[in-house]
Amino acid sequence: MGFVTLKDVAKVAGVSYATVSRALSGSPEIGESTRKRVVRICEEMGYTPNSVARSMVMKRTNIIGLIVTSIDNPFMSEMTAHLEIYARQCGYNLMVCNSSYNLDLEKEVFSLLMGRKVDGIIMIPVGSESYETLKTFTAQVPTVFIGENMIDLPENYVSVDNATGMQQATEYLYSLGHRRILYLGARDNSMTHQLRADGYYTACKKLGIEPIVLRNTGSRSSVQVGYSLAKKHFDKPFPETAILCAADTLAIGVIQAAYEKGIRIPQDLSLMGFDNISFSALPPISLTTVNQPKQELAVSALDMLLNRIKRPDTPHTKTILSPSLVIRDSCRAIEN
Amino acid sequence: MGFVTLKDVAKVAGVSYATVSRALSGSPEIGESTRKRVVRICEEMGYTPNSVARSMVMKRTNIIGLIVTSIDNPFMSEMTAHLEIYARQCGYNLMVCNSSYNLDLEKEVFSLLMGRKVDGIIMIPVGSESYETLKTFTAQVPTVFIGENMIDLPENYVSVDNATGMQQATEYLYSLGHRRILYLGARDNSMTHQLRADGYYTACKKLGIEPIVLRNTGSRSSVQVGYSLAKKHFDKPFPETAILCAADTLAIGVIQAAYEKGIRIPQDLSLMGFDNISFSALPPISLTTVNQPKQELAVSALDMLLNRIKRPDTPHTKTILSPSLVIRDSCRAIEN
DNA sequence: TGTGTTTCCGTAAACGTTTTCGTCGATTCT
DNA sequence: AGAATCGACGAAAACGTTTACGGAAACACA
Numbered sequence: 001m002g003f004v005t006l007k008d009v010a011k012v013a014g015v016s017y018a019t020v021s022r023a024l025s026g027s028p029e030i031g032e033s034t035r036k037r038v039v040r041i042c043e044e045m046g047y048t049p050n051s052v053a054r055s056m057v058m059k060r061t062n063i064i065g066l067i068v069t070s071i072d073n074p075f076m077s078e079m080t081a082h083l084e085i086y087a088r089q090c091g092y093n094l095m096v097c098n099s100s101y102n103l104d105l106e107k108e109v110f111s112l113l114m115g116r117k118v119d120g121i122i123m124i125p126v127g128s129e130s131y132e133t134l135k136t137f138t139a140q141v142p143t144v145f146i147g148e149n150m151i152d153l154p155e156n157y158v159s160v161d162n163a164t165g166m167q168q169a170t171e172y173l174y175s176l177g178h179r180r181i182l183y184l185g186a187r188d189n190s191m192t193h194q195l196r197a198d199g200y201y202t203a204c205k206k207l208g209i210e211p212i213v214l215r216n217t218g219s220r221s222s223v224q225v226g227y228s229l230a231k232k233h234f235d236k237p238f239p240e241t242a243i244l245c246a247a248d249t250l251a252i253g254v255i256q257a258a259y260e261k262g263i264r265i266p267q268d269l270s271l272m273g274f275d276n277i278s279f280s281a282l283p284p285i286s287l288t289t290v291n292q293p294k295q296e297l298a299v300s301a302l303d304m305l306l307n308r309i310k311r312p313d314t315p316h317t318k319t320i321l322s323p324s325l326v327i328r329d330s331c332r333a334i335e336n
Numbered sequence: 337m338g339f340v341t342l343k344d345v346a347k348v349a350g351v352s353y354a355t356v357s358r359a360l361s362g363s364p365e366i367g368e369s370t371r372k373r374v375v376r377i378c379e380e381m382g383y384t385p386n387s388v389a390r391s392m393v394m395k396r397t398n399i400i401g402l403i404v405t406s407i408d409n410p411f412m413s414e415m416t417a418h419l420e421i422y423a424r425q426c427g428y429n430l431m432v433c434n435s436s437y438n439l440d441l442e443k444e445v446f447s448l449l450m451g452r453k454v455d456g457i458i459m460i461p462v463g464s465e466s467y468e469t470l471k472t473f474t475a476q477v478p479t480v481f482i483g484e485n486m487i488d489l490p491e492n493y494v495s496v497d498n499a500t501g502m503q504q505a506t507e508y509l510y511s512l513g514h515r516r517i518l519y520l521g522a523r524d525n526s527m528t529h530q531l532r533a534d535g536y537y538t539a540c541k542k543l544g545i546e547p548i549v550l551r552n553t554g555s556r557s558s559v560q561v562g563y564s565l566a567k568k569h570f571d572k573p574f575p576e577t578a579i580l581c582a583a584d585t586l587a588i589g590v591i592q593a594a595y596e597k598g599i600r601i602p603q604d605l606s607l608m609g610f611d612n613i614s615f616s617a618l619p620p621i622s623l624t625t626v627n628q629p630k631q632e633l634a635v636s637a638l639d640m641l642l643n644r645i646k647r648p649d650t651p652h653t654k655t656i657l658s659p660s661l662v663i664r665d666s667c668r669a670i671e672n
Numbered sequence: 673t674g675t676g677t678t679t680c681c682g683t684a685a686a687c688g689t690t691t692t693c694g695t696c697g698a699t700t701c702t
Numbered sequence: 703a704g705a706a707t708c709g710a711c712g713a714a715a716a717c718g719t720t721t722a723c724g725g726a727a728a729c730a731c732a
Contacts, residue, residue, distance in 0.1 A: 003476070005718060016682045021720060031680060048451045052391045053718035056687050061388060063431070070417055072614070077413035081406055084434050088445070093452065095399070096432045098420050109424070115384045116429065140339070223618075256619040278408070282559075283592040284620035341688060352712045357690060367710055389688035392717050678729075685722085692715085700707070 004047045013041045024049065055117070064305065065113035066096045067106065067123035069220075074277040075248075075294070076124060079146070082298035083122065090306065092119070101126055101220050107133050114141055120305045122146055127189045127219055131155065142308035146301045147292075149191045150318075156308060158300045158319040162192050162274075165290040165323030166199030167206075169244055169272050172288075172325060174207050177334040178242040178270060181209070184229055184254065185216045185246035193221075196246050196274060212240060221246060226253020234261045241270060241334055248273035248280050248289055251330075255285065270331035286329040296321055340383045349377045360385065391453070400641065401449035402432045403442065403459035405556075409585075410613040411630070412460060415482070418634035419458065426642065428455070435462055437556050443469050450477055456641045458482055463525045463555055467491065478644035482637045483628075485527045486654075492644060494636045494655040498528050498610075501626040501659030502535030503542075505580055505608050508624075508661060510543050513670040514578040514606060517545070520565055520590065521552045521582035529557075532582050532610060548576060557582060562589020570597045577606060577670055584609035584616050584625055587666075591621065606667035610659075622665040632657055 010017035015038065022030045023038035055061040064087060068076040084094045095118060099106035106126050113121055120142040125131070131153050137143075138155060145157035173181050183200045187193040197213070204211040214229055226249060234257055245251040251273035258265055265271050273280060276291035300319045308314065346353035351374065358366045359374035391397040400423060404412040420430045431454060435442035442462050449457055456478040461467070467489050473479075474491060481493035509517050519536045523529040533549070540547040550565055562585060570593055581587040587609035594601055601607050609616060612627035636655045644650065 007718075017719085018683080018721075019681060022681085025720080027721095029680065034680085048447065050718055051452045052388060052397060053687090054720075055388045056392055056689095056718075057720050059687070071407070071420065072410070072414040072417035074408070074410065074413075077410075077416075078408040080413075080432075081408035081434060084407065084432060085436070088433070088448075093431055093433070093448070095429055096416075096420060097424070097429070098417060100421070111384065112424075112429070116387045252618055259619040279615055279618065282588055282615065282621065283595040285618065343688075353689085354691080354713080355711060358711085361690080363691095365710065370710080386688055389717090390690075392688075392719095393690045395717070674732090676729100676731080678727100680727085681725090683722105683724080686720090688717105690716090692713105694713080695711090696709105697711105698707100698709080701705085702703100 003050075004045050005050065006047070009038070009042055009045055009047050012045065013038050060119050060309075061117050062092050063095050063116065063118045064092050064302075065110075065116070065118040065121040065123075066094050067099055067109055067113070067121065068096070069099050069101045069124055069126055071096060071098055073249075074279055075147075075275050075292070078278060079294045079298050082295040083302060086299055086302055090302065099123075099126055103127075103129060103133055106130060107137075110134060110137050120144070120309050122301050122305055124148065128191045129189065142305055142312055144301050144305045144308070146297055147192065149195055151191060151195075154316050156304055156316050156318065158297055158304060158321065159192065160292045160297070160321045160323040162195040162323070163199035163202065166196040166244075166274065167203040168199075168323075168325055169274065169290050170200050170203035171207065172327075173242045173244060173270065173272060173331065174203070174209065176242075176270065176331055177336055179209050179336060180212065180240045181242045181244055182212045182214060182233070182238070182240040183244050183246070184214045184233075185221055185226065185250040186213050187216050187219070187221070187246065189219055193246055200244065216246070216250075221250050223249050223253040223256070226250030227256050228253070230254040230257035231260070234258070234263065242272070242331065243269060244272045246274060248275040248277045248287060251287055251289070252279060252285065255287075266330050266332040270334075272331060276326050280326075281328070288328045288331045289326050290323045291326045292323060293321055339386075340381050341386065342383070345374070345378055345381055345383050348381065349374050396455050396645075397453050398428050399431050399452065399454045400428050400638075401446075401452070401454040401457040401459075402430050403435055403445055403449070403457065404432070405435050405437045405460055405462055407432060407434055410615055411483075411584075411611050411628070414614060415630045415634050418631040419638060422635055422638055426638065435459075437462055439463075439465060439469055442466060443473075446470060446473050456480070456645050458637050458641055460484065464527045465525065478641055478648055480637050480641045480644070482633055483528065485531055487527060487531075490652050492640055492652050492654065494633055494640060494657065495528065496628050496633070496657045496659040498531040498659070499535035499538065502532040502580075502610065503539040504535075504659075504661055505610065505626050506536050506539035507543065508663075509578045509580060509606065509608065509667065510539070510545065512578075512606065512667055513672055515545050515672060516548065516576045517578045517580055518548050518550060518569070518574070518576040519580050519582070520550045520569075521557055521562065521586040522549050523552050523555070523557070523582065525555055529582055536580065552582070552586075557586050559585050559589040559592070562586030563592050564589070566590040566593035567596070570594065570599065578608070578667065579605060580608045582610060584611040584613045584623060587623055587625070588615060588621065591623075602666050602668040606670075608667060612662050616662075617664070624664045624667045625662050626659045627662045628659060629657055 023035045097109035186197040273289040280287040342353045359371045433445035522533040609625040616623040
């Protein structure tokens with residue numbers, strides 16, 4: 001349209017447009033006096049370099065694609081916030097897409113971002129099937145998975161130690177005197193959730209208590225799912241004194257179901273989650289949970305991605321961060 | 337890098353690269369037989385068009401910039417989700433930036449997005465000062481403001497009728513018997529918040545009750561601010577039977593402060609918010625509030641923007657959507 | 673003074689598309 | 703049969719940059 005280009009500036013300054021480019025890029029191949037003059041003229045004319053044209057010749061866009069299952073999920077939006085700010089500091093912008101928990105859409109937006117020639121992609125995959133549908137793509141553009149464990153898979157990822165985190169959660173409940181702990185929301189279609197369940201089983205075995213599991217047959221851990229599972233479970237008398245949820249969102253659903261049944265938390269039932277989404281800290285909820293360090297996840301993921309952009313043919317790497325217990329008010333000690 | 341271009345396909349197919357372009361763009365200037373052959377070869381070779389090169393010649397990127405104060409804010413992330421999905425359906429991708437509630441940063445990312453040659457920008461401004469700092473920019477690229485009212489300003493925006501919404505909220509509390517209603521969180525530096533306060537004042541005058549206002553001197557309505565204001569207010573005895581907050585986040589802060597003081601909601605104090613962020617629906621919170629239709633806001637904003645992209649020199653437009661009361665459990669009726 | 677070196681700047685190619693224009697053969701019309 | 707029309711395709715320009723290359727002037731050294 002009507003924006004001012006490098007050529008326009010060159011014409012006004014009476015130099016070639018290579019000179020203008022050099023003046024702005026901080027090249028040494030230019031005299032100090034002309035540089036100052038050209039820069040001044042650029043400012044006067046309100047010239048801003050066209051990133052598209054630059055991308056064309058530089059063969060990189062300084063854009064990184066971000067694929068999340070849904071941005072309106074507190075865990076993801078918190079991470080996205082950290083990611084965007086850090087990325088911008090590193091000279092990159094973020095192009096964000098929702099996969100809407102749908103494998104086909106996930107593939108579609110991945111391909112879209114490839115066509116956009118993003119320099120790299122960070123994604124929270126829909127599930128462990130994502131690897132299969134995407135592996136031809138991830139070979140073509142630097143990709144880092146986040147949050148989801150891709151054990152034994154030739155992919156780059158950063159996540160927390162889910163198994164250890166859930167093991168610690170179980171042990172914490174045990175230490176409060178709980179012996180009948182229901183694990184709510186186990187899922188098969190996500191390595192992350194398998195690991196969390198593993199952590200629970202490991203702790204049970206170690207502590208000598210019997211594992212009790214309520215599975216989630218869906219592909220998503222939502223408030224709604226937590227509510228449904230808990231509601232059904234609360235329909236008949238139950239012996240458990242504590243519920244350990246595979247995710248905070250599930251726990252919030254449990255709170256709702258408990259509330260409707262008149263079950264008080266923590267007086268009648270102790271409750272734990274996993275993720276430490278921002279909701280959890282709100283006083284009426286005050287959920288004891290396991291923290292995923294969102295900022296560190298974001299920073300590690302971006303660092304890893306930038307490394308791969310620099311050197312695409314290095315072996316795949318993974319980073320496992322430590323989760324930490326966040327003790328609030330949803331659990332209480334009981335005597336046996 | 338090593339991706340396959342139009343030229344490569346042309347060479348294999350034995351046609352000029354104009355023909356390949358035509359085959360994919362659905363141009364009529366090509367024979368049906370060659371089109372099929374070329375398309376097949378494209379698929380075989382795994383060709384995906386380079387959007388950057390296309391943008392270069394088409395003079396449009398099909399990218400729209402989104403500037404939010406902070407994506408990790410449930411109101412904004414909900415809207416962003418709707419926006420991204422709808423935008424993608426319309427053939428656009430979203431480049432997201434946080435202004436972090438900072439006018440300088442807001443200006444910086446706006447300029448950045450202009451350099452990216454985005455086709456248009458949708459933004460939730462930091463405050464009403466945004467107009468001043470940005471008006472030279474908004475003249476250069478189609479821009480739509482969202483959520484914030486820009487009354488009498490030559491800008492395009494879509495928002496809810498904040499004054500009416502808050503007036504209805506006040507009337508609702510009055511109808512429950514409340515006569516001493518504290519309005520918490522009024523702010524001067526946002527037209528939206530001025531309008532909300534106006535709605536409260538209007539209702540007070542109409543109903544013949546005395547307005548009582550606790551101002552927020554900061555530039556942001558956060559849980560933390562709500563907590564501080566309420567905590568201070570709860571320090572000494574107060575006559576109000578209800579608190580009406582300028583935003584849901586403030587109300588959640590009030591809940592926290594009330595909780596600490598042993599003030600029960602709604603038994604001891606009725607509480608209302610504004611926005612209907614997703615938190616508010618959670619059973620332990622169950623906040624009565626005024627709904628902003630996020631999806632309609634997103635859709636209207638994008639429609640308005642796409643119109644302006646098509647015809648940039650039409651007069652500025654605004655869209656005002658209707659808010660609606662969402663009655664939950666944080667208010668109770670009292671007798672006078 | 674001649675040669676080599678350095679500094680500064682201009683020329684032009686390249687990036688991967690879209691699209692205008694021209695051309696060539698085939699078809700239609702008179 | 704000749705002219706006009708049409709359909710299908712190729713050649714090439716254009717978009718706004720970056721940068722390799724080359725050249726001219728200025729300077730240093732022998």
